[in-house]
Amino acid sequence: MLLASNDLGMHCADQDYQIFSILPPFNVVHAQVINRGATPLVMDDSAVSVVYQANSSPIDPAGVNSINKTSQIASVFKSNFWREGNRSIPLSSNTTAAKNTWGVLNYERLYPGVLAGALLQPPLNLASECLIQTPTPTNCPSILNLFEPLPVDMGIPVPNVELLGTGVLSVAQQRMPGPNNTPRAFQRFDRDVHFFTGFPFGAVINNTNWWSADGIPVLPVDDSGRSNAYPLMKVSANLGNQTLASLDVVLPVASEADCQNCHALAIDCGDPSLPLNVQSNSCNESALQNLPSARIESMDAAPGDTPLQKLLNAAKINVLRLHDEKHGASYTAADGSPRVCNPANDPNQHCLDSRRSIQCSQCHYSPALDLTQQGPMDEPGQGPDGRQQTRHISMSAAMHGFHGSLPKFNGKDLFPAMPGPVGRSPVVKEQVLQETCYQCHPGKRTACLRGAMASGGVVCQDCHGDMKQVGHDFSIAKPNGNFILDGSLRVPWASEPACQSCHTGDA
Incomplete structure (x- = not known):
């Protein structure tokens, strides 16, 4: 008997990585194989192997x-994600001036420097790759560069936390x-799971x-170009060349x-070249009020392969520029030294908008992206540009807490309160869902709130609280106190409501 399921729930992934990224293409499937009998036996990797490959369904809502x-x-x-970016791979072995992929440009800072090569088996001494050698090697490139050029369809590397x-x-x-x-093999078998x-x-x-397949880089577009946030993978358990069992697993993913809605020009949101289910007349430009008009990016000027990506990238650029306007004077380098950004004149490229390919959790720690589970x-x-996570609030606090505390705009709450269930x-x-959780989480088009909770009338806020409560972590x-x-206090992604949060006694 084969049991398999997606273990991450509805994953979100950016499609365009030129400006900044919240999440990479990364999905997770776990599988168990059970030898049925009078005494069922959970089998291990010494006896069988488990693989996955894409599958389709004749009743898929996205189309046959x-x-x-x-x-x-x-x-x-x-x-x-796998396309060449705008910087040569910073390793001496790169004799052809090959470029980093956009994916690695975004995520390299979340991996340790190349000095971590000493922990590999066999160990690699990569100290010579560091730009400064004395008194100790520093200004070292990320070890993620060793995996460049990242082949198409290959996910980012995931460390074995136990080892x-x-x-x-x-x-x-x-x-x-x-x-x-x-068919692709599950790359790891976990006898025990170590979690922070x-x-x-x-x-x-x-x-x-x-068996664990951590980091399958699936995206919410099928091979015909149709949106499909619920693609199927067929998981099979094999004994040699014999298939013992197989089943289909959904790998939910959305962009x-x-x-x-707040960070782009209203006229761009209604652009007729956009997909009909994206065109909107409700964009309010509330986040553009603190940007000089000359620095507001329009959809026409933004990079992107499609009108939708141009719109999203225009909004992302405006996010970076607003961050620079509000916080640039207090920017620091990874070692804590001042690194002031002047948005009007940035010759040293200290501003986020000048650097781009930003991964937000480089500063605002996110446990979901802490693959080594070592904390901020x-x-x-x-x-x-190295990580500087100990001096800043978490990604959840920056997103949920900050946005949930914004004042009214034009006399209206930007993120209104959800009434109680009664x-x-x-x-x-x-x-209210459309104006709160669904502003960032996949609900408007993806409809991720489904299943027993949705059928029972339960919404996100009933379990998680409002945005300020979620961000109070x-x-x-920070910035002056300790974690x-x-x-x-909750730790985002690690501290979640459980069944017993609501169901107690005989409930």
């Missing part, structure tokens, strides 16, 4: 034969099946005995963060 085998097709824009705790850096990469729909074990909220989950850290060893009308419920004392990790 909707299949997602590859994340890169010439005639269809899925993502530029990392013993001083060994072992990584695995999952990839899409590709144009020929090649160095922190009070962490744990070791013993005897999981499952539906509507920053343009600063990494000046990678130079001025007597709440379906119309009001849907309207372990980083609330609070004693369990009294």
Whole structure:
């Protein structure tokens, strides 16, 4: 018997990585194989192997034969994650001046510097790659550059956290099946799962005995160019050349963060070249009020492969410019030294808008992107642009807490309160969802709120609270205080409501 499921829920991924990125293409599937009998036995990787490949369903709402085998097709824009960016790979082995991919340009700072090569098996001494050698090697490129050029359909490397705790850096990469729909093996078997074990909220989950495919880079566009946030993968358990069992698993993924509702020009939101389900007359330009008019990016001027990506990139550029306007005077380098950004004149490229290919959690820590599970850290060893997470609020606090605290705009709450469940009308419920959670999370078009909760009339706020409550997390004392990790405040992604949060006694 084969059991398999997506373990990450509805994953979100950017499609365009030229400006900044929230999340990479990254989905997770776990599988167990059970030998049925009088005494069922959970089998391990010494006996069987588990693979996945793309599949389709004749009743798929996206259309018959909707299949997602590859994340890169010439005639269809899925993502530029694997496309050459604007910088040469910063390694001495790059003798051809090959360029970094946009994906690595975004995510390299979330990986340690090349000095971590000493933890590989066999160890690699890569100190010579660092720009400064004395008194100790520093200004080192990210170890992620060792994986460049990142092949099309290949996901970012995921470390084995259990081995990392013993001083060994072992990584695995999952990839899409590709144009020929090649079966891909689950790259890791977890006898136990280690989850942030160095922190009070962490744990070791013993005897999981499952295969893990962490980081399958699936995107919400099928191979015919149709939107499909619920692509299928067929998972099979094999004994040699014999297939013992197989089943279909959904890998939910969406690219539906509507920053343009506040950060883009209203005229752009209604552009007739946009998909009909994206065109809108409700963009309010509220976030553009603090930007000089000459610095507001329009859809026509923004980069992008499609009108939709141009609109989203215009909004992203305006986000970076607003961040520079508000916080540029207090920017610092990874070592804490001043790195002032003057948006009107930025010859040293200290401003985010000048640098671009920004990964927000480089400064605003996100446990969801902490693949080594080591917590917030600063990494000046990678130079001025290294991680500087210990001096800033978390990504959740920056998004939920900040936006939830914004004042009214034109006399109206930008993110209105959700009424309590008793007597709440379906119309009001849907309207508030559209104006709150669905501004960033995939709901308007993807309809991710489904299943037992949705059927029971439960909405996000009923379990998670409003935006200010979600953003009131372990980083609330920053920038001057310490992180609070004693369990009294939530840790985003790690601290989630459980069934017993509502169901107690005989409920």
